[in-house]
Amino acid sequence: MHLIRSSLLFWAVLLAAAPAVGADADHGKALFQACVACHTEKPDAMGPSLKGVFGRKTAALEDFRYSNAMKRANLVWDEASLRSYLVDPQVLVKGNRMPFSGLRDPKDVDDVLAYLETFK
Numbered sequence: 001m002h003l004i005r006s007s008l009l010f011w012a013v014l015l016a017a018a019p020a021v022g023a024d025a026d027h028g029k030a031l032f033q034a035c036v037a038c039h040t041e042k043p044d045a046m047g048p049s050l051k052g053v054f055g056r057k058t059a060a061l062e063d064f065r066y067s068n069a070m071k072r073a074n075l076v077w078d079e080a081s082l083r084s085y086l087v088d089p090q091v092l093v094k095g096n097r098m099p100f101s102g103l104r105d106p107k108d109v110d111d112v113l114a115y116l117e118t119f120k
């Protein structure tokens with residue numbers, strides 16, 4: 001009996017750990033709820049829409065008033081630039097006005113990136 005129980009525990013741990021291998025877009029979607037506080041499709045949203053942000057240039061949306069720092073950044077939002085921006089927004093685009101301190105856990109960054117790639 002003891003053996004069965006411990007082998008069940010083994011599988012439970014293994015299954016729980018499974019999504020941690022590779023980026024997890026579902027977890028990224030959950031984390032993205034923190035971004036949705038500002039990033040929505042609404043015209044009065046505090047931040048620009050992030051739909052299709054992957055591959056888009058910085059400050060590309062006509063109907064959003066970006067800061068001068070963001071307008072001058074002249075970058076493409078790809079995996080490398082988004083990763084840097086999400087870890088610490090003030091390092092990549094100094095003086096931009098996104099009031100977000102950054103994602104501390106590199107795994108969370110991977111997951112948010114995996115989600116953003118599907119967010120079109």
Ligand code: HEC
Nearest residue numbers: 034035038046047048058059060066067070096097098100
């Ligand atoms: C408290 C509000 C707020 C939160 C929370 C927030 N952002 Fe932002 N974000 C902004 C604002 C405002 C800007 C525009 C900055 C500027 O123009 O300087 C911005 C800009 C951006 C841009 C550049 C978009 C473009 O069109 O160039 C990206 C990418 C981005 N945010 C991603 C995220 C992600 C991902 C999250 C969640 C992990 C997040 N933001 C959380 C307010 C926020």
